Amino acid sequence: MKFIKKLHVKNFKKFADETFEFNEDINILVGDNECGKSSILEAIELCLNVSHRGRPISPEVMAELFNSDCVENYLKGDKSQISLPELLIEAYLDGDPELKGTNNSKKQDTQGISLRMLFNSELSPYYELFIASSEILTVPFELYKIEWMSFAWKQLVQQAKPLGCLFVDPTRLHPTLGRSRYINAIINASVDKNARPTLNLNYRQLKMQFNEKADVKEINTKLNERRELTTKDLKIVADITPSGSWDSNLALTVDDIAFSQIGKGEQNQIQIKVAIQNKAKETDIVMLEEPENHLSHINLIQLVSYIEQKNAGKQIFLTTHSSYVLNKLSINKLCLLAREYVKLKDIDANTVKTLKRLPGYDTLRMILAQKVILVEGPSDELVLKKIYHGLKGRLPEEDGIDIIVVRGIGFKVYLDIAKALEHPVRVVKDNDGNYQKNIIDWRDEDYKDCDFIECFSPKDDAQHSLEPALVAANSKTVTALDKLAKVMLSAQTYDKEYAACTDFAAKRTFMNGWYDNPKKKVDSAIRIFDTSETISYPKYLMRAISFDM
Amino acid sequence: MTCKLLLASAGAGKTERIAKEALKRAVSGYRVLLLTYTINNQLELVRHICRLNKVQPHNVSVKGWFSFLLEDMVRPYQRCIVPERISGIILNSKNPHLCTSRNGKRFNISGCAEKICGKCNPLHYVTKEDNRAHTYYLAKLAANIHAQTGGKPARRLAEIYDAVFIDEMQDLVGWDFAVIRAIVDTGICDLDCVGDFRQAVYETSETAKKPQTSTEKLTEFRDMGFEIDNLSISWRCIQSICDLADRLHAKDGLYEPTRSNVTSVPLEYADHHGVFAVHASHIEDYIKAYNPMILRWDRRTQKQLCEGRTAYNFGESKGMSFERVLIIPTDRHVRFLSGSTTAFDDVNTDDSRNKLYVGITRAWYSVAFRYEGGSVISVARIWNPGD
Numbered sequence: 001m002k003f004i005k006k007l008h009v010k011n012f013k014k015f016a017d018e019t020f021e022f023n024e025d026i027n028i029l030v031g032d033n034e035c036g037k038s039s040i041l042e043a044i045e046l047c048l049n050v051s052h053r054g055r056p057i058s059p060e061v062m063a064e065l066f067n068s069d070c071v072e073n074y075l076k077g078d079k080s081q082i083s084l085p086e087l088l089i090e091a092y093l094d095g096d097p098e099l100k101g102t103n104n105s106k107k108q109d110t111q112g113i114s115l116r117m118l119f120n121s122e123l124s125p126y127y128e129l130f131i132a133s134s135e136i137l138t139v140p141f142e143l144y145k146i147e148w149m150s151f152a153w154k155q156l157v158q159q160a161k162p163l164g165c166l167f168v169d170p171t172r173l174h175p176t177l178g179r180s181r182y183i184n185a186i187i188n189a190s191v192d193k194n195a196r197p198t199l200n201l202n203y204r205q206l207k208m209q210f211n212e213k214a215d216v217k218e219i220n221t222k223l224n225e226r227r228e229l230t231t232k233d234l235k236i237v238a239d240i241t242p243s244g245s246w247d248s249n250l251a252l253t254v255d256d257i258a259f260s261q262i263g264k265g266e267q268n269q270i271q272i273k274v275a276i277q278n279k280a281k282e283t284d285i286v287m288l289e290e291p292e293n294h295l296s297h298i299n300l301i302q303l304v305s306y307i308e309q310k311n312a313g314k315q316i317f318l319t320t321h322s323s324y325v326l327n328k329l330s331i332n333k334l335c336l337l338a339r340e341y342v343k344l345k346d347i348d349a350n351t352v353k354t355l356k357r358l359p360g361y362d363t364l365r366m367i368l369a370q371k372v373i374l375v376e377g378p379s380d381e382l383v384l385k386k387i388y389h390g391l392k393g394r395l396p397e398e399d400g401i402d403i404i405v406v407r408g409i410g411f412k413v414y415l416d417i418a419k420a421l422e423h424p425v426r427v428v429k430d431n432d433g434n435y436q437k438n439i440i441d442w443r444d445e446d447y448k449d450c451d452f453i454e455c456f457s458p459k460d461d462a463q464h465s466l467e468p469a470l471v472a473a474n475s476k477t478v479t480a481l482d483k484l485a486k487v488m489l490s491a492q493t494y495d496k497e498y499a500a501c502t503d504f505a506a507k508r509t510f511m512n513g514w515y516d517n518p519k520k521k522v523d524s525a526i527r528i529f530d531t532s533e534t535i536s537y538p539k540y541l542m543r544a545i546s547f548d549m
Numbered sequence: 550m551t552c553k554l555l556l557a558s559a560g561a562g563k564t565e566r567i568a569k570e571a572l573k574r575a576v577s578g579y580r581v582l583l584l585t586y587t588i589n590n591q592l593e594l595v596r597h598i599c600r601l602n603k604v605q606p607h608n609v610s611v612k613g614w615f616s617f618l619l620e621d622m623v624r625p626y627q628r629c630i631v632p633e634r635i636s637g638i639i640l641n642s643k644n645p646h647l648c649t650s651r652n653g654k655r656f657n658i659s660g661c662a663e664k665i666c667g668k669c670n671p672l673h674y675v676t677k678e679d680n681r682a683h684t685y686y687l688a689k690l691a692a693n694i695h696a697q698t699g700g701k702p703a704r705r706l707a708e709i710y711d712a713v714f715i716d717e718m719q720d721l722v723g724w725d726f727a728v729i730r731a732i733v734d735t736g737i738c739d740l741d742c743v744g745d746f747r748q749a750v751y752e753t754s755e756t757a758k759k760p761q762t763s764t765e766k767l768t769e770f771r772d773m774g775f776e777i778d779n780l781s782i783s784w785r786c787i788q789s790i791c792d793l794a795d796r797l798h799a800k801d802g803l804y805e806p807t808r809s810n811v812t813s814v815p816l817e818y819a820d821h822h823g824v825f826a827v828h829a830s831h832i833e834d835y836i837k838a839y840n841p842m843i844l845r846w847d848r849r850t851q852k853q854l855c856e857g858r859t860a861y862n863f864g865e866s867k868g869m870s871f872e873r874v875l876i877i878p879t880d881r882h883v884r885f886l887s888g889s890t891t892a893f894d895d896v897n898t899d900d901s902r903n904k905l906y907v908g909i910t911r912a913w914y915s916v917a918f919r920y921e922g923g924s925v926i927s928v929a930r931i932w933n934p935g936d
Binding site for chain 2: 097098100101102103107109151152154
């Protein structure tokens with residue numbers, strides 16, 4: 001099996017000089033918009049196919065591919081021939097010893113392919129004319145050449161690509177084209193090599209049979225009966241000129257409906273499945289761009305399990321914004337593009353398993369958020385939001401602070417991921433009546449040296465969860481407590497049961513005892529969130545939501 | 550791994566044998582590399598494979614010796630000696646660093662020494678203008694890269710191929726043997742060398758690097774641990790032609806007598822088969838009567854006779870065969886043919902002797918020698934018009 005171990009790119013799109021390491025089976029590329037996920041797929045396509053999203057590389061295409069900083073540096077510089085920028089993509093591979101050699105930028109003795117776009121020094125007379133002319137606004141890519149070689153410094157040719165790579169990009173599907181060239185490319189790549197001539201031969205024979213049909217012959221005879229049109233023999237025949245090969249005349253149908261007429265979601269699924277189940281040996285690498293596009297959740301589930309089962313023997317790269325895709329295909333195949341490139345590997349096997357079984361959790365949200373607070377329940381979320389809004393006049397998400405309710409699977413799964421990625425994360429957690437055991441010891445057990453995981457919880461064991469902490473924060477005076485009670489309790493409860501408490505101590509006891517029922521908790525939190533009254537908040541919450549250090 | 554050297558006489562069907570052997574291994578999943586010196590022989594190998602198997606299997610590669618050296622033994626690790634990618638090769642017939650001045654003095658072109666100040670000099674191996682490798686030094690470059698990288702090129706080769714066959718091994722010389730030794734040393738893939746020193750007429754380079762002569766080469770093969778085997782049959786030449794050809798190298802004591810496997814001569818050739826001598830004055834009649842292929846030393850030989858007719862130089866004719874052959878012998882050849890046992894003793898190379906061997910063994914049924922004046926060719930029947 002052939003696969004990419006490592007990709008090194010220089011002056012390509014947003015990457016000035018980066019190296020990405022990959023898994024030999026599945027690679028799930030995630031990252032914020034504009035972080036370069038698709039660029040990585042494009043770089044792979046360029047290096048293995050010498051094409052960019054199916055297009056051959058022209059000077060116009062090159063202009064899109066070069067890193068804008070390197071172009072700018074050139075334009076600001078002395079514009080000497082040696083200052084012309086060069087683009088380099090190197091794929092470090094395994095599975096084909098013929099590609100082995102030390103001719104790569106890292107001078108490693110390894111298999112690989114390199115693609116360079118650089119100035120063609122044979123054209124320096126033209127470059128001389130170019131810089132002598134008027135103002136220079138761009139790099140003269142027209143004077144560039146492409147060098148495509150193995151690490152053994154053997155020139156590679158399109159007809160005998162060392163690795164087959166298929167880029168499934170649903171956005172390239174054009175709704176109005178009956179047979180898009182793109183569909184053809186996929187069919188070409190997935191139908192066995194020998195099937196092509198067979199299809200072509202049969203198609204040609206079919207056209208010849210058409211000419212021999214009795215009905216057709218009769219029509220042709222009538223056409224010539226009176227020789228009114230011409231004195232020569234006129235005939236209606238099927239076109240058997242070479243231009244009419246099968247792939248330009250045959251069309252795909254799904255349940256007898258033309259491919260272009262079926263829904264986009266279905267089209268998307270079929271393309272991906274065709275690409276993956278591809279039995280032809282020629283495809284080693286399949287790249288999928290956001291497979292979740294146009295798919296309902298149920299269809300996505302089907303598609304992902306298809307990918308999971310049928311990918312054997314191929315290396316898969318996919319970009320996604322869906323936690324479901326990530327969790328289901330196994331979170332340890334994650335390749336994160338953030339400030340730097342991180343490949344998730346050392347993650348607890350149980351966490352991987354848990355997420356495969358329960359893929360509905362928003363792991364991706366946590367991974368991508370710069371500032372993230374994990375909380376136990378929706379009441380914590382609401383109160384934190386309220387605090388932030390009170391301070392800033394905006395909700396935390398507007399400032400890129402993401403509050404995630406961990407729900408059933410608890411903190412562990414999220415924190416294991418954060419730990420493996422060294423991703424900063426804040427945890428707001430109840431002490432459940434024992435701060436030492438449930439906060440200090442709990443944190444030390446699994447996350448002792450993880451400074452990037454911060455815990456927030458009341459130190460007082462009596463404040464075992466959010467509500468007692470709120471009560472404690474508003475117990476300076478009986479007036480303050482009354483105010484809190486009025487906000488948190490329903491009008492009925494406040495008027496009857498709370499009012500029935502005679503003194504300060506009884507009121508506190510009532511408030512602390514009221515919240516054994518989780519339903520009541522959420523109702524109160526919603527009331528706090530909606531109120532225009534000013535109440536006091538526990539210190540640990542204030543610290544948890546404050547990011548302006 | 551095994552290393553075998555097969556000494557096959559002309560017409561023994563060694564190309565066929567290699568093709569069969571290669572296919573046998575290809576079927577069992579081996580990746581096979583077939584190497585040979587001439588383009589003609591590359592085509593011949595492919596033709597034999599396709600005759601047996603219709604197509605050349607994907608796991609059988611056929612390469613010329615220079616492309617092999619360049620693509621597999623040089624380029625992958627060339628940067629330790631030549632930093633810029635070698636763009637191709639330049640065929641040298643003689644040492645490219647030697648120049649002859651107008652007064653006939655030979656001198657070395659400066660800047661082309663192997664080492665300058667103790668460092669490897671790329672210009673010893675490649676051209677200054679376009680970075681092409683001199684074929685004269687290509688094997689030396691390969692051997693030196695192999696040594697400098699601690700054997701990487703051969704190890705890479707062993708990762709790609711399970712078996713390597715070298716056909717026409719007699720054409721390899723000097724530094725080429727360092728490359729063979731490099732492959733042998735990795736000890737990973739099977740290496741089969743096949744050829745016939747008696748047919749050595751090309752040499753890949755003309756360096757003074759040993760081995761040069763057949764005896765030296767054979768010693769070198771033995772030294773590398775090759776098992777040596779003989780294949781002394783001919784599917785081409787009739788026995789009388791084999792016997793004549795065998796006489797050329799009988800003195801060396803290296804070869805078994807060649808046994809002809811041609812059991813019958815087809816009717817249309819039956820009236821005239823064996824070895825003949827044709828006097829210069831009867832040549833035109835002879836050609837008219839039997840239409841033989843004319844074989845000669847070089848283009849300058851008997852220009853008038855060859856004018857307007859197909860004729861091959863001995864060297865060129867290698868790998869070909871013809872029903873009838875007419876040889877225009879050199880003076881040295883005539884001496885040998887007249888019975889002299891010392892005719893080739895005063896030359897350093899085997900060139901002349903080997904060319905005659907190649908010439909004679911091209912023929913299926915008849916070989917005729919042109920002779921002039923009194924020199925009568927002892928082994929041949931004299932042909933007269935009307936015979």
